[in-house]
Amino acid sequence: xxxxxxxxxxxxxxxxxxxxxxxxxxxxxxxxxxxxxxxxxxxxxxxxxxxxxxxxxxxxxxxxxxxxxxxxxxxxxxxxxxxxxxxxxxxxxxxxxxxxxxxxxxxxxxxxxxxxxxxxxxxxxxxxxxxxxxxxxxxxxxxxxxxxxxxxxxxxxxxxxxxxxxxxxxxxxxxxxxxxxxxxxxxxxxxxxxxxxxxxxxxxxxxxxxxxxxxxxxxxxxxxxxxxxxxxxxxxxxxxxxxxxxxxxxxxxxxxxxxxxxxxxxxxxxxxxxxxxxxxxxxxxxxxxxxxxxxxxxxxxxxxxxxxxxxxxxxxxxxxxxxxxxxxxxxxxxxxxxxxxxxxxxxxxxxxxxxxxxxxxxxxxxxxxxxxxxxxxxxxxxxxxxxxxxxxxxxxxxxxxxxxxxxxxxxxxxxxxxxxxxxxxxxxxxxxxxxxxxxxxxxxxxxxxxxxxxxxxxxxxxxxxxxxxxxxxxxxxxxxxxxxxxxxxxxxxxxxx
Amino acid sequence: xxxxxxxxxxxxxxxxxxxxxxxxxxxxxxxxxxxxxxxxxxxxxxxxxxxxxxxxxxxxxxxxxxxxxxxxxxxxxxxxxxxxxxxxxxxxxxxxxxxxxxxxxxxxxxxxxxxxxxxxxxxxxxxxxxxxxxxxxxxxxxxxxxxxxxxxxxxxxxxxxxxxxxxxxxxxxxxxxxxxxxxxxxxxxxxxxxxxxxxxxxxxxxxxxxxxxxxxxxxxxxxxxxxxxxxxxxxxxxxxxxxxxxxxxx
Numbered sequence: 001x002x003x004x005x006x007x008x009x010x011x012x013x014x015x016x017x018x019x020x021x022x023x024x025x026x027x028x029x030x031x032x033x034x035x036x037x038x039x040x041x042x043x044x045x046x047x048x049x050x051x052x053x054x055x056x057x058x059x060x061x062x063x064x065x066x067x068x069x070x071x072x073x074x075x076x077x078x079x080x081x082x083x084x085x086x087x088x089x090x091x092x093x094x095x096x097x098x099x100x101x102x103x104x105x106x107x108x109x110x111x112x113x114x115x116x117x118x119x120x121x122x123x124x125x126x127x128x129x130x131x132x133x134x135x136x137x138x139x140x141x142x143x144x145x146x147x148x149x150x151x152x153x154x155x156x157x158x159x160x161x162x163x164x165x166x167x168x169x170x171x172x173x174x175x176x177x178x179x180x181x182x183x184x185x186x187x188x189x190x191x192x193x194x195x196x197x198x199x200x201x202x203x204x205x206x207x208x209x210x211x212x213x214x215x216x217x218x219x220x221x222x223x224x225x226x227x228x229x230x231x232x233x234x235x236x237x238x239x240x241x242x243x244x245x246x247x248x249x250x251x252x253x254x255x256x257x258x259x260x261x262x263x264x265x266x267x268x269x270x271x272x273x274x275x276x277x278x279x280x281x282x283x284x285x286x287x288x289x290x291x292x293x294x295x296x297x298x299x300x301x302x303x304x305x306x307x308x309x310x311x312x313x314x315x316x317x318x319x320x321x322x323x324x325x326x327x328x329x330x331x332x333x334x335x336x337x338x339x340x341x342x343x344x345x346x347x348x349x350x351x352x353x354x355x356x357x358x359x360x361x362x363x364x365x366x367x368x369x370x371x372x373x374x375x376x377x378x379x380x381x382x383x384x385x386x387x388x389x390x391x392x393x394x395x396x397x398x399x400x401x402x403x404x405x406x407x408x409x410x411x412x413x414x415x416x417x418x419x420x421x422x423x424x425x426x427x428x429x430x431x432x433x434x435x436x437x438x439x440x441x442x443x444x445x446x447x448x449x450x451x452x453x454x455x456x457x458x459x460x461x462x463x464x465x466x467x468x469x470x471x472x473x474x475x476x477x478x479x480x481x482x483x484x485x486x487x488x489x490x491x492x493x494x495x496x497x
Numbered sequence: 498x499x500x501x502x503x504x505x506x507x508x509x510x511x512x513x514x515x516x517x518x519x520x521x522x523x524x525x526x527x528x529x530x531x532x533x534x535x536x537x538x539x540x541x542x543x544x545x546x547x548x549x550x551x552x553x554x555x556x557x558x559x560x561x562x563x564x565x566x567x568x569x570x571x572x573x574x575x576x577x578x579x580x581x582x583x584x585x586x587x588x589x590x591x592x593x594x595x596x597x598x599x600x601x602x603x604x605x606x607x608x609x610x611x612x613x614x615x616x617x618x619x620x621x622x623x624x625x626x627x628x629x630x631x632x633x634x635x636x637x638x639x640x641x642x643x644x645x646x647x648x649x650x651x652x653x654x655x656x657x658x659x660x661x662x663x664x665x666x667x668x669x670x671x672x673x674x675x676x677x678x679x680x681x682x683x684x685x686x687x688x689x690x691x692x693x694x695x696x697x698x699x700x701x702x703x704x705x706x707x708x709x710x711x712x713x714x715x716x717x718x719x720x721x722x723x724x725x726x727x728x729x730x731x732x733x734x735x736x737x738x739x740x741x742x743x744x745x746x747x
Contacts (some may be wrong), residue, residue: 395595398548399609399661400584409608413599488599 019059021050022075022441023085024068025451028156029181029264030236031086032063033455036267039285043260045177045236049103050084052228053203056219066441067154069136072097073350075206079361079441082212083204086175088138093204098213102200103220103229104238105246108139109179110192111172113164120171121192129170132160138199139173148173156454157182161189175199177238180261185269198242224248237261268457277461285452285462292448293469299365299444300431306370307430308423311377316407318378319385329378336375342436344368349440365437373430380422384415417488424481428474445469500524500547500665500696505556506567507542507719516542517553518719524698524712529691531707531727532700534716535742540700541592543716544667548589549580561586561664588658592670594650596642602629602653603638606660614661621660628656632686648679652686659690666690668699672706684709704746707731715739 023032025042032044042063054061064080071083075097087093089102110126112119120126127147133139135152143150151169153160161182164172172183173196183189203220205213223229224247233239237258244252272280318329336344345368352359359367388411396406435446443451449466453459501523508515516539524530534540545551547558555567563586565571565579597605606625610616616624629638632652637645645653651671658666668687672680684706687697691711699710707713713730715723717738723730734740 389595391591391593391595392597394550395591395597397550398584398587398589399657400581400613401609405612409612410597414597417599 016060017058018062019050019054019057019082020062020064020080022064022066022071022080022083023050024071025063025065025443026156026447026454027068027085028158028178028454030177030238030260034288034452036264036456039288039452039456045232045238045260046084046086048232049223049229052223052232053084053216053219056222057215064441065438065443065447067439068134069154070439072204074441075204077350077353077358078206081205081209082216086201087204089200089202090138090141096207097204098207098209100203100205100213100216101220102202102246104177104201104233105198105242106176106201106238106240107198107242108142108173108196109176109183110194110196111161111164111174111179111183111189112170112192113167114188114190116170118170119192122194123196126171126173130168132163132169132172133174134160137175138197139175142197143173155450158454158457158459161186162459164189176240177236180237181264185265200246231256234258235260271458274461277458281456281458282461282465285456285465288448288452289445289466289469292443292445293473295442296431296434296445297473299362299369299434299437299442300427302366303369303373303434304427304430306366307373307377307426310370310374311381314374314378315381315385319382320403320407333375333378336372337379341368341372341433342439344372345436345439361437361440361442364440365434365442369430369434369437372433373426376426377423380419380426381415383422384417384419385411387418388414413488417485420481420485420488424478427477427481431474432470499526499559499561500698501557501559502543502547503557503559505543505546505553505558507539507546507551507553514718516719517546519556520716520720521556522714522721522724524696527691527694527696528712529687529697529710530699530712530714531710532698532714532716533702533707533739533742535738535745536702538716539719540716541669544589544669544698544700547667548587549576549584552576558583585661586664588661588663588666590651590654590658590666590668590671593674594642594654596645596650596653596657598642601639601641602634602645605642605653606657609657610660625656625660628659629653631689632656632659647675648682651675651683655686655690659693659695663695665696665698668697668701670700670702672701672703680705702746704731704743715742 023046025032025034030044031046032042035041035043047063050061050063066074066079068085071085071087072093074080075083087099089099093099112121120129123146126143129148130151131143131148132151132153133143135154140150140152157174157178160172160174163169165188179191183191203216229247230239230249233243234254234256235258237260239254241252314329314332317325321329345365348359348368349361349364392410392414393406396410401409434444437444438447445466449462453462456462503521505517505520506515507517520539520543532540532543542551546553549565552568554569558565560583563579563583565576565583600608603622603625606629607618607621610621610624611618626638629635632655634649634652634656637649642650642653672683675683680703687699688709691697699706701707708727708731710727713725713727714721715730715736722736723734723739730739731743734743
């Protein structure tokens with residue numbers, strides 16, 4: 001009896017088995033995005049599909065954020081069990097991942113400015129024209145083959161259409177679901193009828209994970225058979241003859257209204273006035289911004305601690321170490337200062353596993369930022385150390401101080417005063433650079449903004465809000481630095497006593 | 498306590514001539530000695546070699562029985578050990594004082610006592626106060642170096658060195674950074690320290706200061722060319738270079 005009770009208790013305490021699925025919420029509607037009327041919730045037809053698959057498999061679906069063009073790399077690294085986010089069925093995808101049976105099919109849609117007489121209206125007419133699309137997409141490949149001047153966007157889909165509206169591009173070619181949710185709700189755009197290619201989406205798995213592939217394929221078949229998938233697509237306004245044919249459904253027309261599409265139109269079709277947004281919408285997103293700010297701050301603070309410790313060692317090694325150590329320190333500084341942080345972060349997160357070192361996203365972010373900023377810190381401290389006259393070290397030496405004592409009690413306190421202002425600058429810069437950790441699945445402050453701006457179609461107002469949050473985080477540190485600087489400079493700027 | 502320098506050679510790379518050429522001299526305990534010479538004669542280099550701030554190639558420097566040998570005659574570890582032992586008996590007052598600007602006057606004097614000699618803070622402060630009072634700095638104990646006049650800075654530098662109770666105290670051009678009107682004050686300070694029995698060596702270009710010493714040593718081209726009481730060396734110099742030097746100063 002006791003054993004049974006214990007087992008029951010253990011079962012209750014054990015975490016529910018999860019289906020970790022990777023997606024990019026910044027991609028926007030109708031795939032995976034934050035509900036514009038309640039941004040604390042993730043919605044989208046793929047969110048519902050992941051939930052339905054999880055249910056069939058007896059697992060709780062948990063979304064993991066990752067940049068869309070990095071999803072397959074993150075999948076291979078093991079950050080989630082499958083990628084479900086408009087992954088196109090294409091040969092290059094099959095080379096790096098296993099794909100499920102297609103779960104969705106859609107034509108590519110060409111969108112132009114309404115009334116633009118010079119707009120391209122055929123595939124042939126796209127040659128030499130500026131056309132916006134998503135990087136690494138089927139549409140991009142079609143445009144490249146057609147000889148168009150392709151402009152790709154790392155952000156959300158909203159930006160692609162915004163540029164078209166502003167006349168920066170001549171047209172947009174994207175998958176039909178995107179065109180339905182972004183172009184068709186705006187009277188400034190016109191979707192051009194015609195054949196521009198098509199695309200099919202599938203779930204992606206790690207190479208070798210045939211077992212999960214088979215399970216998901218079986219689950220998809222079951223969802224098709226029991227009508228779940230059809231109902232889902234109808235609700236999102238995505239039921240089309242192409243989808244019906246893909247799922248083997250003879251009934252090409254939808255039977256129910258596209259509730260979610262209508263809800264989306266009502267929410268974002270026309271942006272409310274700024275002050276109304278301030279009153280009604282922004283209070284809703286504030287918790288998300290604070291959560292993102294907390295992560296940005298945690299990553300930045302820990303990275304700065306690492307950068308300071310390593311930077312001190314590098315500066316000391318460079319200035320006072322034997323030649324071998326000094327040269328090694330210079331090499332480190334030049335390498336990390338002279339190469340982009342993004343590359344270093346990518347190497348730490350995606351490259352180190354090849355050497356058997358697999359860091360969590362948070363640790364990888366802290367390590368990459370810390371290693372990079374250590375180079376800058378080392379140079380700050382070197383400048384500080386060199387500002388202390390050599391005679392000070394000699395005076396300490398003749399008084400009998402060891403080298404370490406001389407540095408600690410005589411040189412360092414004087415050098416710190418010189419190093420604090422550039423250190424403060426570096427911390428503020430690091431805080432902003434911490435936005436790069438979004439490529440390793442962390443949703444920090446900037447990523448929170450870009451996903452919200454994309455799903456709420458509000459770039460300016462939310463941009464001002466996120467800028468304010470960054471300022472509020474950075475200002476106390478700038479103030480603290482001033483206090484510390486004054487403390488270290490208290491012996492200066494005094495008249496004769 | 499004696500300072501004995503025997504056959505010291507210091508040759509800077511790139512210079513055709515050594516700066517110190519087999520330099521030798523022997524100072525008796527408790528003397529106040531001026532080290533004179535033209536610029537480049539090797540005076541400051543000698544001080545730096547004695548203090549271990551610069552290596553020398555050959556010869557020995559003996560401080561109260563502790564022998565420091567040249568770099569070609571001893572290992573780095575031996576030199577390091579000998580230097581550490583010698584520094585316990587040596588002090589140096591720098592030309593531009595090298596007070597620690599981030600520490601108050603009292604902290605300038607106590608830090609080495611606490612961190613190097615491991616004295617309790619209270620004892621170190623008592624000692625520093627005593628020395629500062631001796632040098633007439635009782636009103637400047639808690640101020641920052643930046644708040645001191647040039648003469649006061651120098652006395653603090655001397656006090657800082659004296660707190661470590663050196664047996665030999667070296668000075669590098671003690672009047673060069675000061676107003677000429679302060680020369681008498683400097684000499685008075687040196688004589689006050691002399692009364693405590695500390696052997697003092699003062700590198701100087703200042704004839705007034707040299708005249709107030711007990712002993713004068715003249716260096717030329719890295720060698721001692723003349724030595725003796727000031728009345729003898731400065732009053733009736735026997736070497737042509739000394740005469741030229743004095744003529745130039747007068």
